[in-house]
Amino acid sequence: MSQSSESLVPDLTDPEVYEAAVRELVASTAPGLFAVVQEREESPDAYVAAWGVEFADRRVAAFTAGLGGWLSLADTDRLLSALDVPGVRTRIVPVA
Known part of the structure; x- marks a missing residue:
């Protein structure tokens, strides 16, 4: 050399x-840090349902705020589906 x-x-x-x-x-x-925010459709009310991290391969791990449980899923779409509640909008909000 x-x-x-x-x-x-x-x-x-x-x-x-x-x-x-x-x-x-x-x-x-x-990994990218994010919150899963849920908002009621009938009124302007939002809360953080979970905190999560997204890894380079898109896998996610999340800790549910109210339930105290861990989720490990293939991607954020599956996480949103797992936390789907009728009458509630569920979305990912990245932490800046």
């Missing part, structure tokens, strides 16, 4: 360089 290409490889034995690399790894692979 030539001297110039060796300089492109970060020195992970340096604690500051290693910490920066770990933070970059975490930031680039972090």
